[in-house]
Amino acid sequence: MEKSRVALVTGAGQGLGRAMAIALSKAGLAVAAVGRTAGKLDETVAMLDGKGLAIAADLADPDQVRRVFKTAVGEFGRVDVLINCAADYGPFRLDEASDAQITAMIGNSMLSAIFCMREAINAMRAIGGGDIVNISTQSVEMPQPFMTVYAGVKSAIETISQGLRYELKGEDFRIMVCQIGAISDAVPNPAFVAMKDRVLESWQRTGIISMYAFPGTPTEGIAAAVVHAVTAPRNVYTPLIKLRGVDVAAG
Numbered sequence: 001m002e003k004s005r006v007a008l009v010t011g012a013g014q015g016l017g018r019a020m021a022i023a024l025s026k027a028g029l030a031v032a033a034v035g036r037t038a039g040k041l042d043e044t045v046a047m048l049d050g051k052g053l054a055i056a057a058d059l060a061d062p063d064q065v066r067r068v069f070k071t072a073v074g075e076f077g078r079v080d081v082l083i084n085c086a087a088d089y090g091p092f093r094l095d096e097a098s099d100a101q102i103t104a105m106i107g108n109s110m111l112s113a114i115f116c117m118r119e120a121i122n123a124m125r126a127i128g129g130g131d132i133v134n135i136s137t138q139s140v141e142m143p144q145p146f147m148t149v150y151a152g153v154k155s156a157i158e159t160i161s162q163g164l165r166y167e168l169k170g171e172d173f174r175i176m177v178c179q180i181g182a183i184s185d186a187v188p189n190p191a192f193v194a195m196k197d198r199v200l201e202s203w204q205r206t207g208i209i210s211m212y213a214f215p216g217t218p219t220e221g222i223a224a225a226v227v228h229a230v231t232a233p234r235n236v237y238t239p240l241i242k243l244r245g246v247d248v249a250a251g
Helices: 015-026 038-046 062-076 099-125 148-167 190-194 196-206 219-231
Strands: 006-010 030-035 052-056 081-084 129-137 172-180 240-243
Touching: 006 015, 006 062, 006 099, 015 030, 015 038, 015 081, 015 219, 030 038, 030 062, 038 052, 052 062, 062 099, 081 099, 099 129, 099 148, 129 148, 129 219, 148 172, 172 219, 190 196, 219 240
Parallel strands: 006 030, 006 081, 030 052, 081 129, 129 172, 172 240
Antiparallel strands: none
């Protein structure tokens, strides 16, 4: 694989985003690690095998997204792969939600991905094409109580991904969705921890918890599947990756 390829990973300061950055680096790509917290991003870059760059930004702000891509291209000369991991998945019931919770969910989980896709397409077009992977969720198919807005946002991202395949038809772009279920080593979400009893009770009462495989897939496994897709020959295209496996190592 070409050593000159560059991946830009959002949400790279921890969890799945960090696992993606590390796996892509091991596969030979330079990595621009993007997220909100500079210190966490620096930690991620220190874990990489090859070239890395930490870029702190609020991706719900289109001007900051433009700065992110300008910085990455300025440092590496190109962007070949975008992994949209950044998201806000704090649980809430819609009837109880504050304005801030709703706008944060839409901004951090949907607008951020759209702004990044727009800039990525323009940056990649300059080099003849590239790969965009949008991380989605099993909740699109079976929205859980307290996660309905999150599921709706991710459903929109999947629809946009499908539409982009038509918009970009004839160009060398691969627009992929990685739809994941439970993550066995997910970083605890403080909002979820605070509401854990209510959330789990609602999932058990509605029976939806039985539709998920626990403990889930480890972040390393999810990252491996995505790396496989973006390093495959250009005539191999995986529009949808569905991961529902359990963590075998956990027994």
